[in-house]
Amino acid sequence: MNTTPVVELTEALALNLSGLPADAAQALSETLLTIAQACAAISEVAAQGALAGAHGLASSSNSQGEDQKKLDVMADDVLSAAMAACPHVAGWASEEHEMPFVSDEHGNQGRYLVVFDPLDGSSNIEANISVGTIFSVLPHPYRGTTPGEMGFLQPGQQQVAAGYVLYGPCTVMVLTCRQGVQMFTLDRSSLRGEGPARWVLTQSEVRIPVATREFAINASNQRFWEKPVQRYVAECIAGESGPRHKDFNMRWVASMVAEVHRIMTRGGVFMYPRDEREPRKAGRLRHMYEASPMALLVEQAGGRAVNGTHDLLEVVPDTLHQRVPVLLGSKEEIDRIVSYHADPHENVSWQLFKTRSLFVQPQA
Incomplete structure (x- = not known):
């Protein structure tokens, strides 16, 4: 019989935020509980899939001109409505919209700005592969005035909390309030009642293993990678016979939430590097909605x-x-990859990629 005490999200937040002034702790706790409730609602729609009308394209595109899925729009609507109702949120920004939103009622005095990718990995919806929500909570830097776009443009170090919710076989929220990383599992039976969704702490101190033999990258972009990444992946592929003297496995899900969650549970490396397809673009992932919150989580987990x-x-x-x-x-x-970027011309296995693919050995 399992006698481990059950710790719910509300209790865990009270402990994590105990070092803050009481009013700040209450405001952040209520903001995160609001996000958790919204994600529980998204989880229900995602679980119903086509039965909830959540499959297929919506008749709209997002701020970047990309086609939206119906579940993209639904998730964005749920989170936006939750933020508008939260008294501690002055404004919010979504990957789906060009400009941020300001709360009609709390724009001046709300403590926080919330940034979110309402549905990461939406290209996988019909394939029934895990998707998720990524979120970040920032301080409102100009309280007393309504936040504009500049108020959101803060470095990731300023985040007071960040997390993601993975909609998979079970729904899991991975959260940091800058006091380490915790995992909570949604008790789906609680959704059948009239009360709030119940999130139960299922891992209290998430730590990413320091070493790994697993990496994730989209190998179809191999020809566009910069030399340091070419070198790193070539050495991994070479395995025991190469300079690393150990074998690696490669993974790729095309859902950042799923990729990061695998790293959180067993270690690994996720790479979406700069490439030469569009030299004027520094990268492919959005800093505010994806990179920054995931970076805080990863660093807090070691x-x-x-x-x-x-x-x-x-x-x-x-x-x-x-x-x-x-x-x-x-x-x-990651330290190794950074060292390769610091000296990109040293021992770069450039010729390896000019003569064969990642996976096909040359004929003897």
């Missing part, structure tokens, strides 16, 4: 997150939808 040369948490965004390269995960491997 890993490292960089853009290749600098820690992602130090990057100050220029625009709300700025894109950045992202390399994160087990610290030993």
